[in-house]
Amino acid sequence: MLSPEEHEIYSRHLILEKIGLSGQLKLKNSSVLVIGAGGLGCPVLQYLAAAGVGTIGIADHDTVEKSNLQRQVLFGHSSLGRLKVDEAKKRLEDLNPFVNFKLFADGITIENATDLVSAFDIIVDCTDNFETRYLINDSCFIQNKPLVYGAIHKFEGQVSVFNLNNGPTYRCLYPDLPDPKSVSNCADAGVIGVLPGVIGTFQANEVIKIITEIGESLNGKILVFNALNNQSTSYNISKSEHEIYNRIKTNGFDQNDYQFQCDTASEIIIEAFLESKSSFEQIIDVREYNEYPIIAGLASNVIPMGELHVRFGEIDPDKKTLVFCKRGIRSQMAIDFLKEQYNYKNLTNLKGGITFYPFEQEK
Amino acid sequence: MKVETHYYGMISDRLERSSELHTFETKDVVNLRDYFENRYPELKEINYKIAVNQEITDTLPANTEINEIALLPPFAGG
DSSP states (O other): OOOHHHHHHTHHHHTSTTTHHHHHHHHHTOEEEEEOOSTTHHHHHHHHHHHTOSEEEEEOOOBBOGGGTTTOTTOOGGGBTSBHHHHHHHHHHHHOTTOEEEEETTOOOTTTHHHHHHTOSEEEEOOSSHHHHHHHHHHHHHHTOOEEEEEEEBTEEEEEEESSTTOOOHHHHSOSOOOGGGGTTOSOOOBOTHHHHHHHHHHHHHHHHHHHTOSOOOBTEEEEEETTTOOEEEEEOOOOOOHHHHHHHHHOOOGGGGSSSSOGGGEEEHHHHHHSGGGOSEEEEOSOTTOSOOOTTOOOEEOOGGGHHHHGGGSOTTSOEEEEOSSSHHHHHHHHHHHHHHOOOOEEEEETOGGGOOGGGOO | OEEEEEEOHHHHHHHTOSEEEEEOOTTOOEEHHHHHHHHOGGGGGSOOEEEETTEEOSEEOTTOOOOEEEEEOOOOBO
16 A cells, blocks of 8 residues: 555656556565665665665665765765765655665675575665675575676676576676786776766666566676767676585585685775874885985885895785885785785785875875 | 677776777687687786677687677676
8 A cells, every 4th residue: 555645756656557556566565675885876775765665775884985975976075974874864764754774884794695685575786896796696596586786897887687587697697706816906996977877777777677577677688888988788698507506505605705806905095095004014115216206204115126026025924014106006016026926915005106195284 | 701899897998999890700610718818818817708799608600690799897896
């Protein structure tokens, strides 16, 4: 049953022959878990709440940062520093008070994945890293839940529906987590702000079609959209078997399957570094001796790239270390070298290099 | 036959182009992964799928009209 007020809110759905009262009741009786309340999550949450999905779960462990506002349209300046799940709920409750929101401020982890996924009818992947995407995919397969997937890169986006009516899963397309080397730009490649809006809206549309059982979903297909030339193409995916599913069914999740594929903590931009400077125990400058600027405020050991193979011993492997150069490229090479040759683990690259050091603020 | 080939995501970043034409002999079956990785060795480091006429496959069939090839890496961002 819908109340008179709900009739008014959903009137544009109710007059659609393909949705009508029965479709609207299906939406009201459904539950959808949106994992990630970022660029993709914001439009997904807005449209699902507006459409009257009865129960919406929001899983995200992050707080709102200024750099989110360019594309995460649920948040404003008053949200900065606050939990995304709380800020999203505040806005969405105002949008539709008839939705029941469930918040998961820990995000999804191998510990809570099973409980989280089992509590909802449809899962929407709006995350920003491969580890979580594989964890979500595997949880959905094990519990036989449809998964609406979206992902973006710069000006391009992918959308698909996995595991619906025994259809293919994400592993049928990409069987294994990528090699860390092949996703070196996964920390933050940059993205045009409207792109997650487009792709997230596609995802919300897939969710609504699945719930109301109308149209054709992207089950068995992946749609790729390019915002620069407006091309969108669907590619067919066929189903294949994956040994890992049997292993998870028998032994549960193994942390090793979802780790260190995209080492997002291994680089930092200058602003973030200056805020967390005291947490670094040593700072290594891999520029040549005659390179400027000299940074008086940074107590750093100068080990030019050419000397690294003989002087690496000066770098304590147990200390949390920042490595920098002028633009962040040599320092990344130094980190790759130290990791591969000498198994260093605590190294963070200064992304963009020291060029952007704010000298005028230096005291 | 000349076939329009689309590069997506980090493949297009690495190769610094989003599409180009490749010429194949219509009568030959071609292993496309070998073909592209010989031409662009940097692809060996990248995880990707190949689609021919919108179907995922590594093989270019012989004597078939091919409209499009695409190299599809996974995207992480959200």
